[in-house]
Amino acid sequence: MEQQSEREFDLVVWGATGFTGRLVAEHLLRRSAEESFRWALGGRNRAKLEAVRDTIERETGRDAGTLPLVLGNSDDEASMAALAGRTRVVCTTVGPYAQYGSKLVAACVKAGTHYCDLTGEVQWIRRMIDRHHDDAVSSGARIVFTCGFDCIPSDLGTFFLQREAIARNGAPCSHVKYRVNDFAGGASGGTIASMLNMMEEAEHDPEVRRIVSAPYAINPKDQRSGPDAAERLGPSHDPDFGQWVAPFVMASINTKVVRRSNALLDHLYGRDFRYDEAVLMGSGPLGLAKAAGVSAGTAAGMGAMAIRPLRRLIGKRLPQPGEGPDAKTRESGHFDILLFGRHASDPARNLRGRVTGDRDPGYGSTSKMLGESALCLALDELASPGGCSTPAAAMGEALLTRLQKSAGLRFELE
Ligand SMILES: NC(=O)c1ccc[n+]([C@@H]2O[C@H](COP(=O)([O-])OP(=O)(O)OC[C@H]3O[C@@H](n4cnc5c(N)ncnc54)[C@H](OP(=O)(O)O)[C@@H]3O)[C@@H](O)[C@H]2O)c1
Structure with missing residues (x-):
């Protein structure tokens, strides 16, 4: 060569x-x-x-x-x-x-x-x-x-938190949570085309549907199982943040990439490492109502996209290839992610981190x-x-x- x-x-x-x-x-x-x-x-x-x-x-x-x-x-x-x-x-x-x-x-x-x-x-x-x-x-x-x-804040955010955990505690966190606190931005035609193409493939091929929902689908061949289950679809209460959470649409790819990183890094985060992602929705009854609304909205959106005629109709109304959020939206955009790392045995050694970006996340x-x-x-x-x-x-x-x-x-x- x-x-x-x-x-x-x-x-x-x-x-x-x-x-x-x-x-x-x-x-x-x-x-x-x-x-x-x-x-x-x-x-x-x-x-x-x-x-x-x-x-x-x-x-x-x-x-x-x-x-x-x-x-x-x-x-x-x-x-x-x-x-x-x-x-x-x-x-x-x-x-x-x-x-x-x-x-x-x-x-x-x-x-x-x-x-x-x-x-x-x-x-x-x-x-x-x-x-x-x-x-x-x-x-x-x-x-x-x-x-x-997708997936640098998840992948490098976890890498960063685990580096700090190893330096401070001599061991990685056994469980890392990634919680979307805030973000502002828009979507481009290319991203929408990629999502629509994935739905199209999933409609025709059960193997694609299986891969999308399998938590360790992109791990090395002999390591495609582990302690994590598929992403939650409904609202739940997260005691580590004192808030209700809803599913995060990008969790399906992000979580799999973080798990592949752990495998490729020779299990730097541990063989029993667990990882999940969700969106923070606030506390109390209002937080619960918001989490339930976002969960139902996400499920309805995915359901509609799974039906071919609806998918094509929705696709025509969204940005087309070459189009995307304008400069003002990109410059006023941002994202703010909170991380929680649980120590395997001592809650006093749990870690909290933050990943932020100064522009809209997608572009x-x-x-x-x-x-x-x-x-x-x-x-x-x-x-x-x-x-x-x-x-x-x-x-x-x-x-x-x-x-x-x-x-x-x-x-x-x-
Ligand atoms: N992970 C993330 O966070 C993230 C964020 C943003 C975008 N994306 C992904 O990035 C991709 C691009 O998005 P976008 O909105 O920038 O798309 P876009 O505006 O539609 O751009 C697509 C590009 O591909 C080129 N192209 C298409 N077919 C080609 C071919 N046969 N040979 C050579 N070039 C070809 C187009 O060229 P022409 O100009 O000649 O048509 C254009 O340059 C999408 O898959 C999207 O999902 C991911």
Whole structure:
């Protein structure tokens, strides 16, 4: 295999013409004032890529005129092989990944090229792990899924809390809870298309339905069971927060990624480690009413999306590919997550933490998280092996530092 250091680029933003891809490119152009890296914008349409180059130059006030453009098509194996052979890292926002991502992952695995993306499509991640993990270990390619709001706050938040627990208590917490306290933002057409595609696959394939609801579905092959059950669907009272909680829509992917991280990190969090996520709804009768309302609303929404004609009707009324929340919504957005870590035997040694972000979770913050993941894979000394990985297992400490320095995230103990 050709040496990675001989590649033309350190990283390529693949899908730079999309809603999120352009924001990632904008973040990287700003960051190129602080760090030195060779990079390019990639996509299937030259005129659109040139327009993105103009837009990010205007938005950042930094020269983008000489930024190289890489053309190709995700449906074409040869063009994905050519892309993977030119760069050390591919950072991709071309989704739905289950539709457009498989040839690129295969090409990166083969070429030993590191890869990061924004997928939250559990069934596709499982497919990629089963198909490519062993070859990625051999080629040294770090294939890192879920480098956006799903699942970095969950994955790195847990990694952070457990690091602190081990430093203070000499042992990890036996159970970590992730509770969404507050957030503001919107959804893009690409995210909606990915959700609709997942529902479509689930409708036709019982195996996809099984994978989506199995708590350890993306763990290594011989470790697909453990102490956690499937996510709760109804409201419940959480005594550790003194509040009622409702299901969190992203828990299905986030919890599985945290469990895979534990397995890949050689059970750093313990073999009996438990993890769950929910949204805080307040205390007393009002908290209960809100938790019940959100639970019922989530169940009704998922139920409606499972019915094909309703799904198509709803899909037409939501943002379409290329559309998403405007700059004001992104800049005034934020998120605030509370963490609780239970010590195995001594409640006095329980830990509480917090993860916050300074932009809307899905785009303003996500684009910075993905951009920093790509820089981390390209520029940092990482000890992790190749394989189908997670943000915490592949980049851990190095990514934690970057997210706090350059992505507007904070990881704190309370
Ligand atoms: N995890 C998270 O927190 C998070 C947050 C945001 C987004 N996402 C995910 O990120 C993905 C992108 O979302 P988005 O809203 O940015 O989508 P989008 O605006 O629809 O962008 C999709 C991009 O894919 C490109 N594309 C489509 N088919 C292609 C092909 N055959 N070859 C090459 N390029 C192709 C499009 O190119 P053209 O411009 O030429 O059409 C465009 O650049 C979705 O899967 C979404 O779920 C995840």
